[in-house]
Amino acid sequence: MNPSNRRPSTQSSANSQLVEQEERRADIGFGTKITDSHSRLVNKDGTFNIVRVNGTLWDRLNIYNRLIVMGWVPFFSWLLTGYLLANTLFAGIYMLAGSDTLIGVDDRVLNGPFWKCFFFSSQTLTTVGYGHISPNSFLTSCIAAFESMLGLLAFALATGLLYARFSRPIAHTRFSKNAVMAPYLDVNGWMFRIINTRDNQLINLQVSVSLSRIEPKSQSDSTLTRKYYGLSLERNKVNFFPTNWTLVHPITSESPLFGCTPQDLEASDAEFLVSIQATDDTFAQAVHTRYSYRYDEILWGYKFQPMFDGTQTSTVTLDLDRLDDVVEAELN
Amino acid sequence: MNPSNRRPSTQSSANSQLVEQEERRADIGFGTKITDSHSRLVNKDGTFNIVRVNGTLWDRLNIYNRLIVMGWVPFFSWLLTGYLLANTLFAGIYMLAGSDTLIGVDDRVLNGPFWKCFFFSSQTLTTVGYGHISPNSFLTSCIAAFESMLGLLAFALATGLLYARFSRPIAHTRFSKNAVMAPYLDVNGWMFRIINTRDNQLINLQVSVSLSRIEPKSQSDSTLTRKYYGLSLERNKVNFFPTNWTLVHPITSESPLFGCTPQDLEASDAEFLVSIQATDDTFAQAVHTRYSYRYDEILWGYKFQPMFDGTQTSTVTLDLDRLDDVVEAELN
Amino acid sequence: MNPSNRRPSTQSSANSQLVEQEERRADIGFGTKITDSHSRLVNKDGTFNIVRVNGTLWDRLNIYNRLIVMGWVPFFSWLLTGYLLANTLFAGIYMLAGSDTLIGVDDRVLNGPFWKCFFFSSQTLTTVGYGHISPNSFLTSCIAAFESMLGLLAFALATGLLYARFSRPIAHTRFSKNAVMAPYLDVNGWMFRIINTRDNQLINLQVSVSLSRIEPKSQSDSTLTRKYYGLSLERNKVNFFPTNWTLVHPITSESPLFGCTPQDLEASDAEFLVSIQATDDTFAQAVHTRYSYRYDEILWGYKFQPMFDGTQTSTVTLDLDRLDDVVEAELN
């Protein structure tokens, strides 16, 4: 921009070779600047290895999402904690409003007035309302009316959260611990294996695999930059997923892995990013899952063992424990 | 892999005929190894004929999915059982905490202290809380406060489950009991018929049919292997599905069924796998359904009878009972 | 089929002209046999003009769908009726179990024992449980425990239904009462107009229009059959739908309407089937809607009037009442 001339214009070189070249460059969203080899791009649980700072408090708390994603034990711990805190808070308020206006039961059998207020609060919040303790003044009646409404809303929230947690579409897909470099037909192949651990039926699976590695920017410019390559698969789509599925990237001369050694992969901080999309048949919901294999999770010269039980009778039996079973195999 | 030389490389033959051939092979997800002719691939209810072993307990229980998929009678039986068990459990706990601290009613009219505890538990769990029985000690008040919270959560769960069961997108599509091999225009056609049994409107139906059969691996290799063929349909897509729809695979010279006899199908353990995808108009939800016809469910030389009522007045009448009506017809 | 020869084969003429011809025939799902001109295919509310008979009771009731689709007044009437019936039923059961075991209030102030039972039932079913009436026997306690559980489930159901009704994706799209045949550029066009009546934002609208009419089967065969034509639109897709949208099928020589008169349309029982698909932005839900114009709902030689308010200030004003405003216009 030329500040002295307040009429900048977008008229520059008409057609640009560089623009076309840039448009062809593959990028799956991580950009080219993450070249530090100590970090992986995609964690084992499918999350990304990025930390956000300076977001708003609300964004950082991200309450709904956290309550959905966390495990069942923390979830119920939070619920119980919230319930105890709310009752403690309201017990305090009833104490201030006068615990003697909550009548019907002798304080002493409930360990004093605070606990009477606490239990009254719990009976109000859950709307169980036995009535053996009841508010006997205008003020405590008001508080109780408000608390019971809060109770309803909290209940509503819990309903929604529990339903959302349960109905959340998760692909119960397990990945083999390691990928292998195995002989494949008359060449070699980079392979990994997945199974559906549940009886839910996953249909219309689609898998895409990208290779990410650090390379010099171009033959003339040796600045390190992260590059991405889509890997062609023997088969990237199946209609049904009843058994195990071994995904194979055949290493032909078109493959970016052609001619690579394990040392090459390590030197270039290679990471294989796997992305799976499917439909869970129960609710016809889309499910997505991600995984990644780093260079040090690839077994060179091994192949997967079959997972089917040998004693095949009228039903086919799939042994989930054999997912990671590999055996040495000479590479072509 | 050559263990003595720790530098395996993926450089092998550059271009592979076998790889390209393998990539062209159709596979819908069952693999080639299920060649036992005693089992069908897809059961009549659309599930797959595969048994998983060694999954985790949680995966095997698969509680949410089971509670959604099971029939209404088992569902309500489980609910009732759960309710009775929970109340029995809490009745036991109240007994331990001292049944005499639940006051307000004479034990004897309720068949003794256990049942008093049981009914108090039920009134707490459902939050009905009449209060004619009420906790009169610190300990029982604590238990009741906890139980009423559990009751809320259980309620929340039941709400979610019931809603999920009701709103689950199911294609109420009925398939004709048999497929037929019937004359079709100047050739023959393999046909089956579907109807929507409900007044819900299904739109944008898409049907795909695959033939699965056991064949020698190639002309030179007589190992039996399971092969898959997509069958072209006269029409595989309609926008609306108000009436019945007869799906036709015309047997032209391109068809893998060309020249087949019923004996051929039986010998090759042929199974026709049908997969339907549609949109249920009420909630604009995707619905998926699967079905399969085995060789012994195909009537050779029969055709379907019309399902429309002859007495067509201002509205068109579709008689669902005629879905399976066939009549003999000489094949071309 | 030749029953005397138990080896029918599908080998007939190899390639069929008729098969290819049939595959090219457009059919949107209604089939060719509905040729009775007294019925329309798609009703004004988007339902199909087909009656099913002999379905199962469950399929015919189709309870969930009905409760979702019905208006709010019938919905709440059914809820209230169900509530009253359930209470009457349980009141009867409590009467049989002995109304004198429900203690705490004098029968006479509640118009006798039946009403005492009725109100106790209502307090149990809704879990309000005041406790001024309470069960004082084993049997009535059992019934009350069961009823309160039923109450929870009924509540759960009502929650689900209400949520489903509210959250159901409906395109609040209003169609102009009539389609018009109007001059369009240098030809004529068949046009209709739609608006979004709500402030919800509909995005990615896609419209398809089919013409259905009765014609002789072919030049040689004069049997009447129903044929379908997709009508090309000036524009069948918009990203946003903030204002009104006039859909135009230009009548060029490719149009099946080319050279048609109003009399031709009437004689062939012409019906224009409109199908709209969009995304409701609030929940990113797909919405579908259908409509149809019959030959007698087309105004020949009229065009639509603008719907924008003349006094355009900083905001654009769209007057929904002008949707059907047309004015005469000479056809080209």
Add this chain to the structure above:
Amino acid sequence: MNPSNRRPSTQSSANSQLVEQEERRADIGFGTKITDSHSRLVNKDGTFNIVRVNGTLWDRLNIYNRLIVMGWVPFFSWLLTGYLLANTLFAGIYMLAGSDTLIGVDDRVLNGPFWKCFFFSSQTLTTVGYGHISPNSFLTSCIAAFESMLGLLAFALATGLLYARFSRPIAHTRFSKNAVMAPYLDVNGWMFRIINTRDNQLINLQVSVSLSRIEPKSQSDSTLTRKYYGLSLERNKVNFFPTNWTLVHPITSESPLFGCTPQDLEASDAEFLVSIQATDDTFAQAVHTRYSYRYDEILWGYKFQPMFDGTQTSTVTLDLDRLDDVVEAELN
């Protein structure tokens, strides 16, 4: 149309140049007539700048959608107001039915009979039902039975609304305050930047940008009309969105912005309409978002600063506060 001749026909000129030209014209749904330069098409919150008049009351209220879209503070204010109003209304009804038939507590401790009725109503509506106040006549029992049912339904509604608000798919995408015109490779580029402010993972992002501006209708016709151009982007799709993403429209000779000055954009009331579609990974839900940049929100001769924290350790740190950081840069 020729009214004297009641047989209008659609036979006019067979093929129309104008029709084909019109079919090629880009329109994203706003039409060509909004040429007033005081209004923007898309507001900053993604809504459209259109006012509807004469809709039905129900359409204008649009209750469900409003309750979903409004902020949390107004939402809870409405809930509380509704609760207080309902209790006031029912308190009035109980007063009419005779406040002395609500027995069990002395009016005076609750500030008189109206408040007794009010608190009884609140205990009924929330189904807390302590029972220290209870209906002691047929009429008040009836009202209470009805009110408790209403309470259940209101609760159901609140549950649904809260769940819908929480689970609503919103892209927490923040747009840079300004777009910039910056040097890009060997040309210039129009750029803006987006980040995902939450840890939710957005996948499969797709962005489209349209330029809308007022131009003469054609070289011969100088009537002002609003025209739309799709802008090609360096990259309009990424699989993952873990960090920031700078969208670039390279200004090559194909660009409608080629040779434009800031003054040109202002004169033609240029507005850049951005539309983003993605999948929120938590629920595999589609999310849509819109934004727009007007000519006066574009900084000419500035470029974006990196958002990554310089002190890159094992995790990559993204500083959300730097989203709008720009620095002067001379244009090519």
